[in-house]
Amino acid sequence: MIKTTPLHDVTSLVQAPLDRLNRELLDDLAPGHPEMRPLIEHVGGFRGKQLRPVLTFLSGMAATGADTSGGLGDDVVTVAKVVELLHTATLVHDDVLDSASVRRRIETINHLNGVETAVLLGDYIYAKAFHMAVQLPDPAAARWLAETVRVICQGEITQILHRFDYQWSEARYFTVIAEKTASLYAAACRLGGFYSSRSAEGTANEGRLRALEEYGLELGIAFQIVDDCLDLDGDEKLVGKSLGTDLTTGKITLPMLYLLRDEGQAQKLKDLLGTSEAEGLRRLKSEFPLEHAIAYAMEEAQRRIAKAQASLSQLPPGPARDALHQLAGFVLDRRV
């Protein structure tokens, strides 16, 4: 018997379009090209929870109050594909940036085929995603998606430029994680709603689209805060990647900003940043009130999730709205 997890219950509502997306994406990306196809197939193995396309489909249903995913048109599927491809391209490039050799238990492209192929394959996937986006009716969506990628890169670059910057503030931290992480969640939700209401009702209700966008934005911010907490106190076996990297690379996240408030701790933390992951994590856990710092950050994540859930009141009731509500709760509980 297959164990049904609660997250599976939520996503089962949109299993049909998700299966279609996964069936079609390989041929969309590399139609019969003998050189590209093995690379694209390999990248397909990185597939995780596919949270972003799930959000696009649920948002599409929630925008019109639909009971099933049956009425979601082709455009919603295309948007979900574009969002998934843009995410995949950022993963391929992230692995280059982190010199990572393994992602989700399979070898990264940079490890297997070299940095050059990985940089170019990321570019290839971005180009294909933009090509698909331009095929959507109404160029506003393609513009929104291109702007989202620009904003993601801006956030990532800003974070890199402020490594080991002890003047870094909570306000700037929130701006950066909204840019680098939450903007794609916001686009996934808004554009899912946009194209489903466009095909179902001929027009989109801007109030509902804004509600979906805010939901995605707050969810994405909470997701990144939880991610930053897991890097400091997660279980390496569950998370499936090496932890403590933010300490080593001097990326100052919300729990660290909490510790930096206290002058005595601040000096100790500055001495700790830049050491190895193992050393950094060991000292962080033994010499600092880490549980307070994590609790502080998780409270912020909870506030963001509550805000995301509250924004759903602008949408018609139905199973998709309920699923979005539940899904937001899972973000706080995740250990992986």
Place this chain on the structure above:
Amino acid sequence: MIKTTPLHDVTSLVQAPLDRLNRELLDDLAPGHPEMRPLIEHVGGFRGKQLRPVLTFLSGMAATGADTSGGLGDDVVTVAKVVELLHTATLVHDDVLDSASVRRRIETINHLNGVETAVLLGDYIYAKAFHMAVQLPDPAAARWLAETVRVICQGEITQILHRFDYQWSEARYFTVIAEKTASLYAAACRLGGFYSSRSAEGTANEGRLRALEEYGLELGIAFQIVDDCLDLDGDEKLVGKSLGTDLTTGKITLPMLYLLRDEGQAQKLKDLLGTSEAEGLRRLKSEFPLEHAIAYAMEEAQRRIAKAQASLSQLPPGPARDALHQLAGFVLDRRV
């Protein structure tokens, strides 16, 4: 007195829109953003001959037989900007791939700010270029440009996967250089013609657009052949980058394919590939009939240029058509 080069004479026809492009591009890319702006300004220093936007403007004039650049509309300028940005993004990523520290006498982004920032900045510039492309009327152009970037990456990846592949053929070499280099020249020419005739005459003559596309394609192929010759027998001081890298990285170009035809030379060349640049160039020049190999490749480049020039007969006569004819000739003479 400023010495006027012949190339300058040709490009002076489109100096006005080129100046506008260079005046506006910085603000287009990073409007007042304090973190991004210095990076974008730095990348602006890589500016070279700007052959691609020059081709877009000249093609725009040639498609309608215009005598001056005065009638080129905003859309032609936008296309030229997009083409220049896409080229710039590939340069930023190329420097990562080659671990290059200097480009046109200034430090590369990867050398100055690290590989991570360089990868992300390339992505940022791609995203901005696509965002601008989507703002153009008629989504066909944005689709064409996205497809061009996909094809560029496909060509680059194919070439990397076939390093040290002694089964490599001339046919595959021509396919790869058409993809990685000539496709952007073809797009620059075709889309310049498309948008100028669209604004001047309300419609584009497909025969003229195809002629411009073929001109760009053949010019681009010739450009890459000359580039590959310069890597083996150029003057390092003039070319301004280290030579012999194709020998070291096992990138099998047209002059090498000529040498590989002879069985005795083939074995010697296989032994030489993969050695250092200096060693490889020294042995290539002393032990092989390099001048014959270069002459063979340059004859092919000449045929391509003749084909490019012949395709111009489909266009109305005028100064821009003459300039395109002349410009093609410069490709064969270039030493830098």
